[in-house]
Amino acid sequence: MATHLITGAGSGIGAAVARRLHERGDDLLLLARDAGRAKELASLFPGARTLVGDLANPDRLSWALAQQSVPDRLDSLLHIAGVIDLGPIGELTPKTWHSQLNVNLVAPAELTRLLLPQLRISHGQVIFVNSGAGLSANAQWGAYAASKHGLKALADALRQEEKPHGVRVTSVYPGRTAGPMQAKVHQQEGKxxxxxxxxxxxxxxxALLAALDLPRDAQIDDVTVRPGR
Structure with a gap:
C-alpha cells in the first residue's frame, strides 16, 4: 500500500486526488492548517491520518512536524494547496506578495526539504500542482504568477538534484479549473x-494520477491540462 502526503485535500483538485487515492485503498496523510481543519479532513476521508501545519507560516513547519508522527517513508508528496489574490503590481502590498509566495512557493520548498529523507527511502515522487500562470503571466496576476514561476524553478532544480536518489518530480499545469479558487478569481475579476x-x-x-502511477522505467516531468471547450 502506497503512502501519500497531500496538501490542499479539502477542496478542488486536492479533494479529487485524495478521494481517488482513498477509494483505491492507499494510505493518506493529509496536511491541515489547524486542528479544526484536520478534524474536517478526517471526517471526509475515514481512516486517513492528518498532520497540522500552516503553509502560510513556513518558518514553523519544521517545528510543527517535529511535534507529530511522520512516517518513516513516503511514496509521494503532493503539493496541491494554493492561494490567489489578483491586482495590479502598482497596488499590491508586501502582505499580498508574502501571503502568496509563502503558501505557493516557500512552504512547498520547506515541506519538500523536511520530507526528502522519507521520499528517498521509497524512491518516491514529488508532484507540484502549478498553474498556467506558472508558464505565462498576465495583467493583474503578477504576484500569483511570480509564485508559480518560482514553483516551476523549484521543481526543475529538484528534479535534477534528486535524480541520483531515484525521486521523480512532476509539475502539473492546469488551466482554469472549477472550484472555490476559480469562484474567487471570477469575483475578483468582476465576472x-x-x-x-x-x-x-x-x-x-x-492527469496527476497518470504521472504518479507511471511505471518506474519512465517519468513525466511536465503535464499541461487545458479546458476542452
Missing amino acids: EYDAARWIDPESVAT
Missing part, C-alpha cells in the same frame, strides 16, 4: 462564474 465552462477537478486528478 459571473459558471463552473461548467472550466475543467472538472476530476480531469486534473486523472
Whole structure:
C-alpha cells in the first residue's frame, strides 16, 4: 500500500486526488492548517491520518512536524494547496506578495526539504500542482504568477538534484479549473462564474494520477491540462 502526503485535500483538485487515492485503498496523510481543519479532513476521508501545519507560516513547519508522527517513508508528496489574490503590481502590498509566495512557493520548498529523507527511502515522487500562470503571466496576476514561476524553478532544480536518489518530480499545469479558487478569481475579476465552462477537478486528478502511477522505467516531468471547450 502506497503512502501519500497531500496538501490542499479539502477542496478542488486536492479533494479529487485524495478521494481517488482513498477509494483505491492507499494510505493518506493529509496536511491541515489547524486542528479544526484536520478534524474536517478526517471526517471526509475515514481512516486517513492528518498532520497540522500552516503553509502560510513556513518558518514553523519544521517545528510543527517535529511535534507529530511522520512516517518513516513516503511514496509521494503532493503539493496541491494554493492561494490567489489578483491586482495590479502598482497596488499590491508586501502582505499580498508574502501571503502568496509563502503558501505557493516557500512552504512547498520547506515541506519538500523536511520530507526528502522519507521520499528517498521509497524512491518516491514529488508532484507540484502549478498553474498556467506558472508558464505565462498576465495583467493583474503578477504576484500569483511570480509564485508559480518560482514553483516551476523549484521543481526543475529538484528534479535534477534528486535524480541520483531515484525521486521523480512532476509539475502539473492546469488551466482554469472549477472550484472555490476559480469562484474567487471570477469575483475578483468582476465576472459571473459558471463552473461548467472550466475543467472538472476530476480531469486534473486523472492527469496527476497518470504521472504518479507511471511505471518506474519512465517519468513525466511536465503535464499541461487545458479546458476542452
